[in-house]
Amino acid sequence: MALLEIENLVVEFQTAAGPFRAVNGVSMKVHEREVLAIVGESGSGKSVSMLAAMGLLPWTAKVTADKLTFNGRDLLGMSANERRKIIGKDIAMIFQEPIASLNPCFTVGFQIEEVLRIHMGLDKAGRRKRAIELFEAVGIPDPAERLGHFPHQMSGGQCQRVMIAIAIACNPKLLIADEPTTALDVTIQKQILDLLMKLQAEHKMGLIMITHNMGVVAETADRVVVQYKGRKMEEADVLTLFENPKSNYTRALLAALPDNATGDRLPTISELFVDEGAAQ
Amino acid sequence: MSQAAATSAVSTDPSRRARLAEFWYYFSENRGAVIGLVFFLLLVLLAVFAPWIAPHDPVAQYRDAVLVPPVWQEGGRAGYLLGTDAVGRDMLSRLIYGTRFSLFVGVIVTTLSLVGGIALGVIAGYFRGWVDTVIMRVMDIILAFPSLLLALVLVAVLGPGLVNAMIAIALVFQPHFVRLTRAAVMSEKTRDYVVAAKVAGAGHGRLMFKTILPNCMAPLIVQATLSFSSAILDAAALGFLGMGAQPPTPEWGTMLAEAREFISSHWWVVTLPGIAILITVLAINLMGDGLRDALDPKLKRS
Amino acid sequence: MSVILEARNLVRDYHIPGGLIKKAKTVHALKGVSFSVEQGKTLAIVGESGCGKSTLGRILTLIDPATSGELLIEGKKIDIAKGDMTPEMRRKVQIVFQNPYGSLNPRQKIGDILMEPLVINTDTPADERRDRAMTMLKKVGLTDLHFNRYPHMFSGGQRQRIAIARALMLNPKLLVLDEPVSALDLSVQAQVLNLLADLQDELKLTYVFISHDLSVVRYIADDVMVMYFGEAVEYGSRDEVFADPKHSYTRTLFAATPRADVESIKARLAKKKQAA
Numbered sequence: 001m002a003l004l005e006i007e008n009l010v011v012e013f014q015t016a017a018g019p020f021r022a023v024n025g026v027s028m029k030v031h032e033r034e035v036l037a038i039v040g041e042s043g044s045g046k047s048v049s050m051l052a053a054m055g056l057l058p059w060t061a062k063v064t065a066d067k068l069t070f071n072g073r074d075l076l077g078m079s080a081n082e083r084r085k086i087i088g089k090d091i092a093m094i095f096q097e098p099i100a101s102l103n104p105c106f107t108v109g110f111q112i113e114e115v116l117r118i119h120m121g122l123d124k125a126g127r128r129k130r131a132i133e134l135f136e137a138v139g140i141p142d143p144a145e146r147l148g149h150f151p152h153q154m155s156g157g158q159c160q161r162v163m164i165a166i167a168i169a170c171n172p173k174l175l176i177a178d179e180p181t182t183a184l185d186v187t188i189q190k191q192i193l194d195l196l197m198k199l200q201a202e203h204k205m206g207l208i209m210i211t212h213n214m215g216v217v218a219e220t221a222d223r224v225v226v227q228y229k230g231r232k233m234e235e236a237d238v239l240t241l242f243e244n245p246k247s248n249y250t251r252a253l254l255a256a257l258p259d260n261a262t263g264d265r266l267p268t269i270s271e272l273f274v275d276e277g278a279a280q
Numbered sequence: 281m282s283q284a285a286a287t288s289a290v291s292t293d294p295s296r297r298a299r300l301a302e303f304w305y306y307f308s309e310n311r312g313a314v315i316g317l318v319f320f321l322l323l324v325l326l327a328v329f330a331p332w333i334a335p336h337d338p339v340a341q342y343r344d345a346v347l348v349p350p351v352w353q354e355g356g357r358a359g360y361l362l363g364t365d366a367v368g369r370d371m372l373s374r375l376i377y378g379t380r381f382s383l384f385v386g387v388i389v390t391t392l393s394l395v396g397g398i399a400l401g402v403i404a405g406y407f408r409g410w411v412d413t414v415i416m417r418v419m420d421i422i423l424a425f426p427s428l429l430l431a432l433v434l435v436a437v438l439g440p441g442l443v444n445a446m447i448a449i450a451l452v453f454q455p456h457f458v459r460l461t462r463a464a465v466m467s468e469k470t471r472d473y474v475v476a477a478k479v480a481g482a483g484h485g486r487l488m489f490k491t492i493l494p495n496c497m498a499p500l501i502v503q504a505t506l507s508f509s510s511a512i513l514d515a516a517a518l519g520f521l522g523m524g525a526q527p528p529t530p531e532w533g534t535m536l537a538e539a540r541e542f543i544s545s546h547w548w549v550v551t552l553p554g555i556a557i558l559i560t561v562l563a564i565n566l567m568g569d570g571l572r573d574a575l576d577p578k579l580k581r582s
Numbered sequence: 583m584s585v586i587l588e589a590r591n592l593v594r595d596y597h598i599p600g601g602l603i604k605k606a607k608t609v610h611a612l613k614g615v616s617f618s619v620e621q622g623k624t625l626a627i628v629g630e631s632g633c634g635k636s637t638l639g640r641i642l643t644l645i646d647p648a649t650s651g652e653l654l655i656e657g658k659k660i661d662i663a664k665g666d667m668t669p670e671m672r673r674k675v676q677i678v679f680q681n682p683y684g685s686l687n688p689r690q691k692i693g694d695i696l697m698e699p700l701v702i703n704t705d706t707p708a709d710e711r712r713d714r715a716m717t718m719l720k721k722v723g724l725t726d727l728h729f730n731r732y733p734h735m736f737s738g739g740q741r742q743r744i745a746i747a748r749a750l751m752l753n754p755k756l757l758v759l760d761e762p763v764s765a766l767d768l769s770v771q772a773q774v775l776n777l778l779a780d781l782q783d784e785l786k787l788t789y790v791f792i793s794h795d796l797s798v799v800r801y802i803a804d805d806v807m808v809m810y811f812g813e814a815v816e817y818g819s820r821d822e823v824f825a826d827p828k829h830s831y832t833r834t835l836f837a838a839t840p841r842a843d844v845e846s847i848k849a850r851l852a853k854k855k856q857a858a
Binding site: 041042185187188189190193201212213214215217218219238239242243252253254256257258259260261264265266267268 | 767770797802835839843848850857
């Protein structure tokens, strides 16, 4: 059975210029122990579709779907209270800006123990022990001392490790990583990606990797969903996607990578891909 | 979402008219602001056309009509719509002429403190270092006095009168503008477009006043409207204390002061100037809110 | 080929004054960097955050002075700390910033943004200024319809085109590009890189291209300099550096860059299967 199942998801925002459809009929499935990458450029609705699935969008958004289930339970029909019990425990999320994702007023130790208190109901000593374990698991040196640090005392890479520690604190079944390495340096990105892959294998999690970076996709994903302007252009396993892309958009996207440059000019998306949906 | 907004914005006509229309669109979304604006325009019209609108001379004393109540009350006369005061001057005419003084005070005080505050604030925020320290400590000293008390002292030194009261109030308001401008300049100064202008060869003056300052205007305009109303209030307060406009000038605060002793017996002499002040200040404050919504690009939802 | 830009042992220290508790300290942002760029070539400066590449960019653009060392532009020594900054010198080096949303004055129309360098540095008459701005606008792929619009009406890629146009208004010899495509989408990135290549061919421009993205660098650069904590740890032609990196940091950097080719995916999947 699929862990997360989305069928025909539509997200509309009410704006001054009338309703705007950010996600337009996207379907996907994430299986247990699978790494699914969602690729797209800005405005492709890749983050919005995941936020919609987690019920984290502002009230101006209207979310409809034929099916939106997690572990067989309907997420759309569920009350906000019930959903909160799942999110943060069984589904966890990490974001692009690690430093901004942590509350600057509290120590990282307080923030991770807060999650443990709410979702796991551990006592004080148990929380601290588990927090140290988690920091060790994500490769933070000197975990006992680091618990007392504030976010601004740590580097971006360290903060992202803390975010990951918080995310895996409750042994989630599904981890959604929204551009987890975009704000980080290449060498740090490598470390974080390696860490995520290691944890995913160890904890047997499903992992959704939202990214715009084809390199990150190639290095992590089992299966890939390509989105463009709120629509799904292609879904394939990672090797097929890079070896033999079916959609014109994917082909254009891959051709625009400077790695694949053949001549002295790059082919651009507009030359290779005529947006057949733009006329609607 | 931002993408869609951006594409729709690209298709808009960039002419001045369209920008005005956009301004009005955001301004008119705030209903209170529109009401404020209407009231304010009415006040301006009243002030400009006071000699034609007012039924009587504001300082003419009608000995036969002392303390006549407003027309809808028992004993009211049709000739004096809002009644007369203790020496038989027509309240309505005095209030209409009073608009002139209040708006005059607001305009002059705001302009003075705005211009001075912007100049000092831009210099402090742009150059930093000891210039900044000197300017800001002086401003801190001004802020350390209770504002009305400082204005009173200044008027006492300069001598009572409307012009001196305005100078005093402008000086008291100055630090707020200096602080706001300095903070805005400091945050804008490090932005890339300022560096780009520097690379293009712009000198200090151009960077300060042409590149940076226009981007700091939104909070200043809001502060300016707010101090417009506070200036009217403070001028009225000084007038009430006998340090502002001198009788028989039909200034609202001075009118209140003259009417103090009738507060329990003849309500209209006291209440009506009070209401005039209240409505004016409220209208301007509402308008300031709407201006902020419409002028600050950061608050626009695009 | 003439050398446009030469740096000899550039050093930049930042002095952080001490407070009541903290001691004053000096941060060495640049520790003696030397290189030269020939006309029409592109030097890429690669490094991660905090390596001093942006500090170097600001020194090259004559925004900040170097603490010590020499900077020569077209063989002429220049030291802005001494104040030998003339409009002619100013015109020779221009910069394009990373963030296209912050680098254009939101209160200026595109036309005014483009004409500003001319107003400041030259006494070109108004209608000629206008013509030149229009021409430049078309050169970077926009139309004269865009002349009277404000920056917020443009997408990120379009803004970066405008920033490039502004930098070119004074016909500079050298363009410092500080991560010009890292804030842009892949498709837009390709367009802007193509535009930069076109402009380089047409105007014989010299580029100093600051970036952290090795795949972009490999595509655009002639020479590559890798920086690490204020030092140039590797400097050579692109092919030399990419084929045979000498310094261990360069090798780490290459190893960390994600690969998007079929072979590496196959290798990774095979490894994963083995582990399972």
